[in-house]
């Protein structure tokens with residue numbers, strides 16, 4: 001397993017195919033540095049390529065999930081794109097923004113489900129990260145803010161594109177224009193998180209049960225479900241149905257279907273090959 005400056009990868013237990021990917025700059029409240037934006041897609045890709053990994057749990061080490069982008073990144077943004085020509089400066093800045101976006105979109109490109117476990121702060125770029133995750137849980141002490149507007153930024157690495165389909169357009173507009181802080185229980189009522197747990201320990205155990213449950217299912221069906229849902233988000237119903245028909249015309253030929261049916265009839269747990 002590679003070493004990262006901003007992340008930590010931990011296997012849940014020696015026999016488990018559930019892996020933890022932890023934001024690991026606790027002294028800076030897991031602020032997302034440029035190193036993070038380089039390392040995060042690499043870490044996700046290594047987990048995606050590893051056949052022993054079925055499900056990834058994304059959490060933050062220390063007191064908070066994530067305090068957003070490292071303010072030093074924002075400080076350096078204009079000077080790192082400088083060129084004597086304004087057009088070239090703009091083009092460099094555009095490429096830099098795309099680099100930041102790609103790091104977050106890597107969560108959607110990962111074939112395996114990524115579950116976010118949020119405690120404490122989840123601010124700014126932290127929301128960009130969690131809205132790209134497949135499932136979100138939080139603790140009672142969690143709080144959220146689409147903070148960019150307060151730093152004179154139009155959020156540009158995913159929140160404005162993903163949040164509306166999660167919480168509804170009207171709620172997303174209100175949260176993004178006000179930047180106001182909202183609690184874990186409000187996040188639950190908005191549909192941003194599935195469950196609010198009383199403590200970090202309770203959340204860890206709750207996520208473990210969900211993750212191990214998904215890990216026991218056909219990896220082909222799980223990756224197909226993630227891919228078809230994500231693709232379908234941007235398609236009409238007709239186009240989405242067409243996409244899943246094509247997808248399943250390949251995947252239904254897998255032995256996983258026969259194994260799942262026999263296991264159900266024989267009242268035993270199915271056994272599936274790794275992805």
Ligand SMILES: CC/C=C\C=C\CC(=O)SCCNC(=O)CCNC(=O)[C@H](O)C(C)(C)COP(=O)(O)OP(=O)(O)OC[C@H]1O[C@@H](n2cnc3c(N)ncnc32)[C@H](O)[C@@H]1OP(=O)(O)O
Pocket residue numbers: 027028029031032063064066067068069070071072097100121123124125126147148151153156157
């Ligand atoms: C192209 C642009 C792409 C993306 C843009 C994204 C925009 C955003 O992400 S906007 C959001 C920016 N973040 C913030 O405004 C949050 C700032 N932090 C806080 O509000 C608080 O730190 C907290 C998260 C609520 C935690 O509070 P607390 O537990 O009391 O810790 P602190 O004492 O405040 O912080 C400890 C230590 O961490 C440093 N720090 C915290 N957040 C950041 C950050 N985002 N960037 C850099 N450093 C951060 C803080 O300064 C402290 O440092 P010391 O050296 O110990 O003083």
